[in-house]
Amino acid sequence: MTLDLSRAVLLPIDIQKGFDDPHWPKRWNSDFEANALAVLAHWRASGRPIIHVRHDSAEPGSPFAPGQPGNDLRPGFEPRAGEPLLTKSVNSAFIGTDLDLRLRRMGVDTVVAFGMSTDMCVSTTIRTGTNLGWKMVLVADASDCFDLPDGRGSTIPGRMVHDAHVATLAYEFCDVIETADLIGLRVAA
Structure with a gap:
């Protein structure tokens, strides 16, 4: 795969x-x-x-509400010095935030996204980013999602939900890459 990530930013989404x-x-x-x-x-x-x-939920009782233990990022995913934290209260990291402006000021052209969950905040962020003109990349196997009720009394396995969303995103909204391939890419400085 040929993918130019020399002007890319990494966007870990909601690993909470x-x-x-x-x-x-x-x-x-x-x-x-x-x-x-x-x-x-x-x-x-x-x-x-x-x-x-990070998702800062405004819903009463949400485990993602600020001040709740579930709002915290998982160990190892906390920002380090110089790595900003953007908070959002809806699915897309672009809606109600200054993400678009930050990216423009950084001079990047590509956003590499992954996290939780593939079908919700990751997908919505990728779709919005593409609509705003960003080159979006999904690291598919560094994302996860859940089994979902199908509305008819059965459950759609999380793997099927993930695969369907990855296929849709790849078809129209982004490039898709796996962790090993991303790590193996040579990127110009």
């Missing part, structure tokens, strides 16, 4: 403790956290910019 709350259905990607940490470590080693995204 609240997704461990027992009310969530089963997740499918047992390699999610290891892959996401590998992407983050690789990107940090390259010295390229990172903007962390």
Whole structure:
């Protein structure tokens, strides 16, 4: 795959403790956290910019509400010095935030996104970013999602939900890459 990431920013989305709350259905990607940490470590080693995204829910009782333990980022995903944290209260990291302006000021042209969950905040952020003119890239195996009720009494397995969203995003909204391929890319400084 040829992918120019020389002017790219990494966008880890909503890798928060609240997704461990027992009310969530089963997740499918047992390699999610290891892959996401590998992407983050690789990107940090390259010295390229990172903007962390955290969901600050405005819904009463949400585990993602500010001040709740579930609002915290998972261990290892906390921003380091010089890595800004962007907070949002809706699915897209572009809506109600200054993300678009930050990216323009940084002089980047590509956003590499991954996180929780593929079908919700990751997908919505990628779609919005594409609509705003950004080159979007999804690290598919560094993302995860949940089994979902189908509205007819059955459940759609999380892997199927993930695969359908990745296919839709790849068809029209972004390039899709896997962790090993991202780490193997040579990027001009």
